[in-house]
Amino acid sequence: MLSLDMIVLGCADDRRAAEFWKSALGYVERDPDDPDAWVVLLPPDGLGPGLAMDVSDRPAPEFPHLHLDLHVRDAAEQRSEVDRLVSLGAEAVPWKHYPADADFVVLADTEGNRFCVVDGSSGAAVPGGPDHGAETPDRPAVSRARPETAGPVAAIVPEEAEDGTASVARPSAEPAPGRPASPGPVAPIAPAIAAGPGRAPGPEPRDDGGRSAAGTATAPATPPRPPASGPPDAPPGPVTAPPPPAHPPTAAGVGGGSGIGGPLSFRPDESAFAGAEHLDPAFVAGFDRKQGRPDPAAEIAALREHGIGPRATVVDLGSGTGQFALAAAHAFGSVVAVDVSPAMQDHLARAAAAEGLTNLRQVRAGFLGYEHEGAPADAVHTRHALHQLPDVWKAVALRRIADLLRPGGLLILTDLVYDCSPDEAEPLFRQWVAGAAAVDPSDGYTAEDYAEHLRTEFSTFRWLLEPMLERSGFEVLRSDYRGRVFARYLCRRADRPPRADG
Numbered sequence: 119m120l121s122l123d124m125i126v127l128g129c130a131d132d133r134r135a136a137e138f139w140k141s142a143l144g145y146v147e148r149d150p151d152d153p154d155a156w157v158v159l160l161p162p163d164g165l166g167p168g169l170a171m172d173v174s175d176r177p178a179p180e181f182p183h184l185h186l187d188l189h190v191r192d193a194a195e196q197r198s199e200v201d202r203l204v205s206l207g208a209e210a211v212p213w214k215h216y217p218a219d220a221d222f223v224v225l226a227d228t229e230g231n232r233f234c235v236v237d238g239s240s241g242a243a244v245p246g247g248p249d250h251g252a253e254t255p256d257r258p259a260v261s262r263a264r265p266e267t268a269g270p271v272a273a274i275v276p277e278e279a280e281d282g283t284a285s286v287a288r289p290s291a292e293p294a295p296g297r298p299a300s301p302g303p304v305a306p307i308a309p310a311i312a313a314g315p316g317r318a319p320g321p322e323p324r325d326d327g328g329r330s331a332a333g334t335a336t337a338p339a340t341p342p343r344p345p346a347s348g349p350p351d352a353p354p355g356p357v358t359a360p361p362p363p364a365h366p367p368t369a370a371g372v373g374g375g376s377g378i379g380g381p382l383s384f385r386p387d388e389s390a391f392a393g394a395e396h397l398d399p400a401f402v403a404g405f406d407r408k409q410g411r412p413d414p415a416a417e418i419a420a421l422r423e424h425g426i427g428p429r430a431t432v433v434d435l436g437s438g439t440g441q442f443a444l445a446a447a448h449a450f451g452s453v454v455a456v457d458v459s460p461a462m463q464d465h466l467a468r469a470a471a472a473e474g475l476t477n478l479r480q481v482r483a484g485f486l487g488y489e490h491e492g493a494p495a496d497a498v499h500t501r502h503a504l505h506q507l508p509d510v511w512k513a514v515a516l517r518r519i520a521d522l523l524r525p526g527g528l529l530i531l532t533d534l535v536y537d538c539s540p541d542e543a544e545p546l547f548r549q550w551v552a553g554a555a556a557v558d559p560s561d562g563y564t565a566e567d568y569a570e571h572l573r574t575e576f577s578t579f580r581w582l583l584e585p586m587l588e589r590s591g592f593e594v595l596r597s598d599y600r601g602r603v604f605a606r607y608l609c610r611r612a613d614r615p616p617r618a619d620g
Contacts, residue, residue: 124158124168125186129229132157132171134207138228139169141206143188186233187222194557196223196237197565201555203235210553210601212538212546223552388484389458391506399461405439407560412501414442417530418449420608421497424528424595426450430496433522435485436503440466440478446499447478454495458484485515494524501532505577509586512578516590523611529592534577535605543579547572550603580605 129135136157139145145159148168157171190196200223204210211224211232222234426432429451434443437455439462447453447470455478457463463480470478481488485500485507498519504512519529538546551569556562571577580599587594592609599605 122167124170126170126172127231128174129171132173135171135229138207189236189238192239193237197555200553385486414445426497432497433495435500438462447475453478456481456488490522497528499530504533505575508576513586520591520611527611529609531607535580537580537599537602
């Protein structure tokens with residue numbers, strides 16, 4: 119009688135794959151001291167099939183015939199395990215065929231081999247259990263939500279595969295999937311509608327003060343309309359735009375500088391975009407715990423490796439509680455920590471004083487309001503802050519960052535960026551939300567936190583962000599993506615001026 123003894127996984131790096139699966143499943147290596155043996159992993163109790171690593175460089179077909187299912191007992195364990203596997207090096211896969219009630223989450227291992235983490239409570243029996251494979255009236259033997267067609271697959275994905283399941287050290291010269299060709303000349307902006315004598319053109323005020331129920335500033339739901347000149351149901355007549363001024367306006371609040379905020383202000387209120395919670399001292403007190411206290415050592419090392427020396431000036435935009443700024447102040451000559459939140463700044467000031475730092479200066483401002491003083495900065499860092507601006511203002515902010523840097527200065531940008539085409543977006547979002555690990559929002563980011571981000575914040579596509587960087591005057595040295603959602607860019611201010619044409 120035949121029995122299943124071994125599952126063989128193709129991989130480009132057998133040692134890396136073995137370390138991942140040992141940590142994922144608790145397996146042990148059969149011949150750890152034999153350099154010539156295949157890397158074979160076995161269950162520690164000897165029950166169940168083993169995993170063997172077969173070195174291969176063949177690209178994977180889109181729908182290979184085999185994949186792995188890993189079962190857990192309930193949804194809470196599924197969230198916890200998905201988070202753990204991602205921390206070990208797995209990648210989230212935006213599976214296109216997720217049903218609305220999916221009980222599985224699709225991941226890829228370090229080699230791109232895809233597998234599912236299945237919630238056994240939804241109907242799929244837990245392997246090894248007494249009723250594994252059995253069917254009862256209230257529970258079929260297979261996952262209810264799993265489509266009958268070929269599911270996620272265990273297969274090699276090349277390092278620069280188009281579906282983005284692996285990190286890419288440098289951006290490809292080819293457009294990302296769904297990325298449009300470079301746009302041509304920009305059409306002229308239509309003149310704004312006059313809002314009335316003595317008033318600047320712009321949208322009508324909103325009854326809710328311009329904020330959504332979630333507390334994030336939003337654009338008006340509909341474009342402004344001129345005052346009605348006939349019956350309420352009459353169509354609006356032709357609109358005549360006001361003549362342009364004879365020269366650029368110079369009133370307070372228009373143009374650059376810190377005067378923004380006057381009656382003619384057109385820049386967004388960055389403190390409102392940041393969200394009310396970031397202004398709340400109680401929220402800020404638990405912010406580091408919710409963020410998971412990310413270690414800034416990799417960013418510090420990247421700056422040093424690219425020539426940022428101990429006497430350098432570094433600007434941290436959106437510094438928050440100072441997770442990066444405090445470490446940077448120990449590594450570099452001068453650090454400017456910029457944030458719109460008084461509560462965040464108070465928290466950072468106390469931490470800097472406790473560490474005896476005298477080379478850290480704080481400025482209360484945002485991307486659009488910060489005015490750099492003194493010699494150009496050597497480097498700028500920003501983490502999970504740029505997404506608070508809509509794309510138009512992201513581009514403006516990036517150009518302002520380039521302007522405050524010396525030629526050859528560096529930018530480290532870490533943020534939520536969607537590495538997918540528009541038709542892949544909703545499957546990716548659904549998978550990302552389903553993979554949230556935290557249940558208590560004080561312990562980390564929950565599924566509702568992720569959904570709130572998608573509804574109210576302004577993370578953008580990779581194929582939009584990278585042209586923004588280029589046209590703002592940056593050269594991308596490295597881009598790393600995790601799960602096609604979390605991105606880190608290392609950029610250098612280019613010597614050549616940014617492109618001004620279409």
